[in-house]
Amino acid sequence: MKQIIIYLYAILLGVSFVGCVEDTGNYDYEDPAVVAPTIKSGIEENYSVLVLEDLVIDPAIEGDESLYDYVWYAYPGTITSSTPSDTLSVTKKLDYTVSLEPGTYQLVFKVTDKTNGTSAFYKSKLVVASFFSEGYYVLKYENGYTDVDFVDRNGLVNANVLKAINGESLPGKPIRATYEYNQYSYYVYDAEGNRTRKNLQPAYMVCTDDDLGIYEGTSMKQLKRWNDAFLEVPAIKKPQGVWANTSGFMLMNNNAVHFEYIGGGGGGEFGYAYPNEGIKLNSIVAVGSSSCLCYDDNAGEFVGYYVQKHFAIKNAIESASPLTLKPVGEVYFTNCDLIYMGVQPYSSTSNGGTYAIVKDRATGVASLWIINVSIMQNYYAMYDNGYRGRTIPESFDVVNGKVFAIQGYGVLSTPPAYSGVIYYSKGDNVVHYYNPSNQTEKKNVVTIPADEEIVHLAHSSDPSTVTPVDEFSILSNKGGNWVLRVYHREGSTPDINPTVVKSYTGTGLAKNFIYRNSGTRITY
Secondary structure, three states, X not given: OHHHHHHHHHHHHHHOOOOOOOOOOOOOOOOOOOOOOOEEEOOOOEEEEEOOOEEEEOOEXXXXXXXXXXXXXXXXXXXXXXXXXXXXXXXXOEEEEOOOOOEEEEEEEEEEEOOOOXXXXXXXXXXEEOOOOOEEEEEEEEOOEEEEEEEOOOOOEEOOHHHHHHOOOEEXXXXXXXXXXXXXXXXXXXXXXXXXXXXXXXXXXXXXXXXXXXXXXXXXXXXXEHHHOXXXXXXXOOEEEEEEEOOEEEEEEOOEEEEEEHHHOOOOOEOOOOOOOOOOEOOOOEEOOOEEEEEEOOOOEEEEEEOOEEEEEOOOEEOOOHHHOOOOOOOOOOOEEEEEEEEOOEOOEOOOOEEEEXXXXXXXXXXXXXXXXXXXXXXXXXXXXXXXXXXXXOOOHHHHOOEEEEOOOEOOOOOOOOOOOEEEEOOOXXXXXXXXXOOEEEEEEEEOOOOOEEEEEEEEEEOOOOOOEEEEEEEEEEOOEEEEEEEOEOOOOOOEOOOOOEEEEEEOEEEEEEEEOOOOOOEO
């Protein structure tokens, strides 16, 4: 395992210095049977590799190989064209550590006769995927630092990848990590100081109680830290978490919201803090496409933030069709404690129906709400489907939950009301669920060993992929180590088959995890 991480680290150090060899060759496809060299064998029609893997191809050339010049090119797309290419090698044998961005390329091998200038070509299809495009990112705390253990697609636990790849972990205790596959843009600089903008890139962000790390989502190379992640670094550093949405990222610091979004046109920095006078923001957040739904613990009610409107959205509630585009001016509740809020994911985006449980401070009555977060772009804090909250029976234990997960829905953008169950654990070793559709609870759905404490739950579901995603995962801590177990559901029911399908372990105390599947853009 150590060899794998050392290998990744060494390669990534080298990738930064790889440039394109100047190409002055002849691109006219001449008849190889008449004057050009002959490529006999050794090259396949299709190649599939991971970023940072070694791609080795050793073709056989007819004749005296010392009489020829060799070049390997990679063109983005499915055909060779005038699109700028990467020169991978100028030797006959290609021995290349893949640093191309994930995607499909035309791999071209060109052989030129030094004596007469004629050339032969061979084209192959090259598909490049990221080593980090599929697996589990376990966020953990160990020896005073935060790092990430990555469980790859082969089930190998690659420990401390932040330190292995970048030379250092993040100081402080972990709060939250998040990922978006194509909504981060930033600038890179060459040796002469020339600036190039990288658009629509993947990014993985880690927030601790002392720092923020922004990493390139393909290679996990560090792009920014706290001191260069803002247009203006906040005077008070008190990180409270970071969240991805479908148009960028949101960070909470010192009880204030900062947005970094793709439409901002900047260099990947978070903007200025949004006003928060009299508001105390809860650390539980639900995100929309370009907004976030937060909770004001002072007033005990929802508060929304929209990236293009620099104020908090409160007491603006739409209860009819959202197409009417007007608030009804009605406060549904206030003076409540937030127990849980989570987004039900569905295919093609992470923004689904938001489930929230609140408890009235005066009466002690708990209720469940379904909220359309995306309506905040019309400046409403919430959009209610007319249910106006569902009272949770006083005997139900979900109100005592400490760790929650909402059932993933799948492919519909507008799931039926109350279609998802809420899985929860009370901070022990047992998982239960609350089913709001029929107002029932099921206890002891899954039980893990008594000496473990559950710290994170997730149901990952997307039936629209070639290989459907449907996994229920439990992350727990045990004596300074973490354990991740993966289960399957019982058919289409919310029940979990107690048989462990996959299990992984690592050192350190886990905070939570992110699951990525290469067949879907959803990040769980």
